[in-house]
Amino acid sequence: MAGFALRLPKEARTSALAIGALAFVTIAGAWIFESLGYPPCDLCLEQRDAYYVGVPLAVVAFTLAGGHADQRLMRALFWLLALIFAANAVLAVYHSGVEAKLWQGPTACTGALGATGGGNLLEQLAKVKVVRCDAVQLRVFGLTLANWNILISAALAALAARAGLARA
Numbered sequence: 079m080a081g082f083a084l085r086l087p088k089e090a091r092t093s094a095l096a097i098g099a100l101a102f103v104t105i106a107g108a109w110i111f112e113s114l115g116y117p118p119c120d121l122c123l124e125q126r127d128a129y130y131v132g133v134p135l136a137v138v139a140f141t142l143a144g145g146h147a148d149q150r151l152m153r154a155l156f157w158l159l160a161l162i163f164a165a166n167a168v169l170a171v172y173h174s175g176v177e178a179k180l181w182q183g184p185t186a187c188t189g190a191l192g193a194t195g196g197g198n199l200l201e202q203l204a205k206v207k208v209v210r211c212d213a214v215q216l217r218v219f220g221l222t223l224a225n226w227n228i229l230i231s232a233a234l235a236a237l238a239a240r241a242g243l244a245r246a
Contacts, residue, residue: 090143090152093241097159097234098136104230105129111223116216119209120187121173125227128166132234135159156242160235167231173224176212187211 105126112118118126139155176183187210209215214222221229 089244090156090241091140093156093237093244094136094140094143097237097241098133098140100230100237101129101132101136101163101234104227105133108223111216117209119211120184121169121176121211122209122223125166125169125173125224125231128162128169128231132159132162135162153242156238159238160242163231163235163238167228167235170224170227170231173211174222174228177214177222177224179212183211 108118108122108126108129135155135158139152139159142152142155172181173183175181216223218226
C-alpha cells in the first residue's frame with residue numbers, strides 16, 4: 079500500500095494554491111461589484127457555481143498535496159477542477175453571445191416580457207426586478223464580466239489540467 083501513497087511535488091501544492099486563490103479573488107470581485115450596485119443576472123449566478131465548488135476543491139487538493147496523498151486522487155481532483163472551469167468557460171461564452179445578441183438567452187432574463195393581462199403585468203413588475211442577461215451592466219477595460227469569466231475560467235481550467243498531467 080505504501081507504493082500508492084506518494085509525496086507529490088511541491089508544484090501540486092502550488093497549483094492548488096494558485097487555482098484556489100485566483101478562483102476566490104474572482105468570486106470576491108463578483109460580490110464586490112454586486113455590493114456596488116451591479117446585481118447579477120441569472121446566467122451570472124449560474125457561472126458563480128463553478129467558483130463555489132472550485133474553491134473548496136482547490137483547498138482539499140492543497141491540503142492533500144501537503145501530506146501523503148494518493149497520486150491518482152490528486153490527479154482526479156485536478157481533472158475535476160479542469161472540467162468544472164472548462165464547463166464554466168463554455169457557459170461564459172454562451173453568456174457573452176447572449177450579451178452581444180448573437181443568440182437568444184434564457185427566457186427568464188432575455189427577450190420581451192410577457193403577461194396575461196395589464197393588471198397582472200403591473201403586479202409582476204412591482205414584485206420582481208429582473209436583471210437582463212442580454213444587457214451589459216458593466217465593462218472593465220472594455221470587456222464585460224462574462225468576457226472576463228471566459229478568460230479566468232479558461233486559465234483556471236488550464237492550470238488544473240497542467241497539474242493533472244504533472245508527474246510525481
